[in-house]
Amino acid sequence: MVKTYAVIGDPIEHSLSPSIHNAAFKELNLDCTYIAYRIPKGQLKEGVESLRDIKISGFNVTIPHKIEIIEYLDELSSECKVIGAANTISNEDGKFVGYNTDMDGFLEPIKKRNIGISGQTALVLGSGGAARAIVAGFAKEGAKKITIAGRTLSKVQEMSKFASSLGVDSEHTTLNNLDVSKFKFIINATSVGLKNEPSPISTNAINSEHVVYDIIYMPMNTDLIQQSRKNAATVIYGYEMLLGQAVLAFQIWHKIKAPYEAMKKVLLGGF
Numbered sequence: 001m002v003k004t005y006a007v008i009g010d011p012i013e014h015s016l017s018p019s020i021h022n023a024a025f026k027e028l029n030l031d032c033t034y035i036a037y038r039i040p041k042g043q044l045k046e047g048v049e050s051l052r053d054i055k056i057s058g059f060n061v062t063i064p065h066k067i068e069i070i071e072y073l074d075e076l077s078s079e080c081k082v083i084g085a086a087n088t089i090s091n092e093d094g095k096f097v098g099y100n101t102d103m104d105g106f107l108e109p110i111k112k113r114n115i116g117i118s119g120q121t122a123l124v125l126g127s128g129g130a131a132r133a134i135v136a137g138f139a140k141e142g143a144k145k146i147t148i149a150g151r152t153l154s155k156v157q158e159m160s161k162f163a164s165s166l167g168v169d170s171e172h173t174t175l176n177n178l179d180v181s182k183f184k185f186i187i188n189a190t191s192v193g194l195k196n197e198p199s200p201i202s203t204n205a206i207n208s209e210h211v212v213y214d215i216i217y218m219p220m221n222t223d224l225i226q227q228s229r230k231n232a233a234t235v236i237y238g239y240e241m242l243l244g245q246a247v248l249a250f251q252i253w254h255k256i257k258a259p260y261e262a263m264k265k266v267l268l269g270g271f
Helices: 017-027 044-053 070-071 078-083 102-112 127-141 151-165 221-232 239-256 261-271
Strands: 003-009 033-039 058-061 088-092 093-099 120-125 146-149 170-176 183-187 209-214 234-236
Touching: 003 044, 017 033, 033 058, 033 221, 044 070, 058 070, 058 221, 058 239, 070 209, 070 234, 078 146, 078 209, 088 183, 088 239, 102 127, 102 209, 127 151, 127 221, 146 151, 146 234, 151 170, 221 234, 239 261
Parallel strands: 003 033, 003 058, 120 146, 120 183, 146 170, 183 209, 209 234
Antiparallel strands: 058 088, 088 093
């Protein structure tokens, strides 16, 4: 019997997750299929019920559902409990169990480059589910201070409190008047850039001392990435996090090593 997997979110048509997972199934001859399933904001409860009805084997969760999905799950992993967001759900004997592979998927490309986080400062733009996982990752790796910036003051305040609750010195600010020169890491976890908009922050002060990481993967070269590369910063692409979290999700579902190269090849072919 074919096992079905999915990614849920809205918008969803740009998602490369189906290509990545279907390439992995093909590589390992697994009798599985992976689809994109659009669930608009406000319809998550009904959407999750329909996934239960079809006995889906597992699914990924993207914008805007990573935090709200927690309400509709039967069990949560320890990371999920800490982060308060889930991006990978596994159907374990009829129970929907939530995991978060965003945190380690985010950290993986930084570790691959042997860039140390301990004792460093980070600027995180955004306050959604992905930002929570990123903040938790920086806390886990011993960052000295995390500054949260975003458009909605109440949300960045809340995210700053969350960082403090994990034992990290934290402050919050708006996107205007940002002095980016004082941060080692600059992370875009907002959706600004998805539609080829200008960078959410001024890149004038970015230089070779900075690590700039944009978690948007489509387009691969967002304005923030392009400008930062011109200024000689170390850049990390969104597709690297996408691949990192997909590999971990694959391993949760199938309990075998993911075919990393096959997944990477189809992902880069998607651009």
